[in-house]
Amino acid sequence: MDTDGDFIIAWQSAAQDGSDLGIYAQRYRANGTKVGIEFLVNTTTENGQAEPNIAMDADGDFVIAWQSNLQDDVVANSAGNAYGIYAQRYRANGTRAGDEFLVNTYTTENQTEPSVAMDADGNFVIAWESGGQDGREFGIYAQRYRADGTRADTEFLVNTTTENSEENPSIAMDADGGFVIAWQGQDVDRDGVYTRRYQADGTPAGVEFLVNTSTADFQRNTSVAMDADGDFVIAWESRHQDDDTVADDERRFEDVYAQRYEGMGNFVDLNLVLQDDSDPVTVGDNFIYSLISSNNGNGIALDINLSQPLPLGVTYVSDDSAAAGWRCALTASTLNCARSRLAVGETTTINVTVTADTIGQLSHTAVLTAAQAEVITNVMDNLDSETTQVVAASGGDDSGGSGGDDSSGGDDSGGSGDDSSGSGGDDSGGSGGDDSDDSGSSSGNSSAVAVVAVAGAAAVAAGGGGAFSGLSLLLFLPLYLRRRLLGKPKLSL
Incomplete structure (x- = not known):
């Protein structure tokens, strides 16, 4: 949809183009009235063209992507590797901007399930699933384009986990070109929903992360949408999640769940300071380690985790984490703490009291993380070390x-x-x-x-x-x- 509310709908139609499936589209005004008549999108009509996906910029220019059978690589297709990803650009008035073009450069095996997103200026990204390219089954790949239809770089692998299969990508983009890609992949129990964020220049804004918190059975068939400011929401269908209190044969098979995220344009910038309250410390005395956590970014940090492996030579006494909004537990001499969020500019302090048991030098490092991975250049201040002398x-x-x-x-x-x-x-x-x-x-x-x-x-x-x-x-x-x-x-x- 453009800034005036005008929109376009695309679909696959059987036998209408004279050969199997074809891609058709219809433009609409903001009030829902048709602009012109439906039109054929794909130029090549042999075999079948299916699974269309469409995106539009602020002025109404748009692009449609689809998968085409037996078109991209004659040699590969003869071995049964049939599908490739194609796209066609259009001006706001509905006229073609150039010819249809092949998106994927890797043509071995199948490339299917395209998804496309476009920013306010007409730059766009197309994502798809590709068979065998990442070394396993299916992986998620994407290609960035400038508004004039030229490639902005080479196609790239999105998922960092390549075990089993990553499928069904969905992509969304903000007004400035930042984008997010979601897909289904392996979590702890069958398929789960994963996503990865990118900056407008195509650099990753962190690593992939799991979206769904309920991991039992299947979570799949993802869809993501993003507003102009970068806030986004991911929806998916989850199997047997709606009610665990009734028998399986009485439960609905699958329901739709969603998760909201703040600002694609807003980035988390965590900072951790670890310090002791006295140095040197007399053996047998108690002293305090202070863990000072802050969020210096312009986006809210979610699902915060803080890990402090205590050094050898001390005994844990207590901490005041609850007063600071944290939940901490000591496991095998490591203090693991969590909180749901850390607001922009917020700083919290956990004071951990320990007893110095042995004479010598105590050294250790604590690490702070969040669900939203940070810009790579900002991660070094997520950990801090402290050395304390015991006399x-x-x-x-x-x-x-x-x-x-x-x-x-x-x-x-x-x-x-x-x-x-x-x-x-x-x-x-x-x-x-x-x-x-x-x-x-x-x-x-x-x-x-x-x-x-x-x-x-x-x-x-x-x-x-x-x-x-x-x-x-x-x-x-x-x-x-x-x-x-x-x-x-x-x-x-």
Whole structure:
């Protein structure tokens, strides 16, 4: 239909052109009155021409495509490969714009079931199913054309999955030339409905994706339509889906279902930031991974999935996904989260609390995806990685052992003085010191291990066993080390 509402209808007619089936059409005004009389479309009338499909631009120019028997390749046809795709362009007044032409360049086996779409300026795309061309049974192929009828590139394979058979394509296009192709192919149970979007220049706007959510039995015979802005809807027939509560013999055989999609001209641009709330982290402590998801495109993202395989060396504690509109579940150390949509410009944050179990470096990557595949140049920001350092726990200031708080040595010197280790000093490490026992041992703990990093050098006091086994450490710090470290946020262990 053109912008004024004028339209045209095409059909196949038996024996009217003098040989089997032929393609006929009739033009109409917006009010439904006929413009002229019905006319024969195909120039070649031998054998049969069938399955017409038609598209019209904003000014009323149109193109009709069909499948023709025993016309495209005499050699191949003699081996039983009969059908090819042909088309004829017309001006708005109904006169032919050139001759009928062969669409498919691959002529081996059958090319059938054409579907055509046209943008506002008259550029058009024809899609069809081709036998054996993709290496298996049938695959979906398409060819872009300029408004003058010249090829815009070579024919191309649409489906990325080539197992079994992909059939019955349907194509629709927006005013600017962006288009979508839908077809039936293998899902988890027999046929399902798949689709793939393309930009106006023919580059894919992502990969193919499954349309139907109910996959039991058949979903097939697809049809797609698109408005000028790129919003589109896909319809199909689904077998035995309408009512699972009644016996098979009481159920209707097939019903029609549909799915709406937003803006062909609008693209999803997901972005994921993964960050920790502290680094380094002390072993045994809890810390938080924040997963910040946003949609920077101009189209709504649907069926969002976020996967975060937790690194080795942490234990999952909790997450606040529900508050952010997500549904998360932990499976085999991977946190899998989902939400139905992410609006344009929307940002959400999931905070995941974990416990650091082991000393060392923790590294992992999270990935964010949506049902609508993104423009290829925008997918690298769908994943992000984070590295977190886990360090050993530090001891308290008032350690036991030989010496109290101010252990042997005076003010940064080894001489005796107020802070020396001589006997009787209030803070000394000798016998009778207020902060130490008479023997200089640590409250009955026989020994300990301490590692203190100062100005890049490690001082190690070695011992073992007692109450300080495992990750607990007792630090023996001279006064001058205490004063150097005073005010620093932590000891590097």
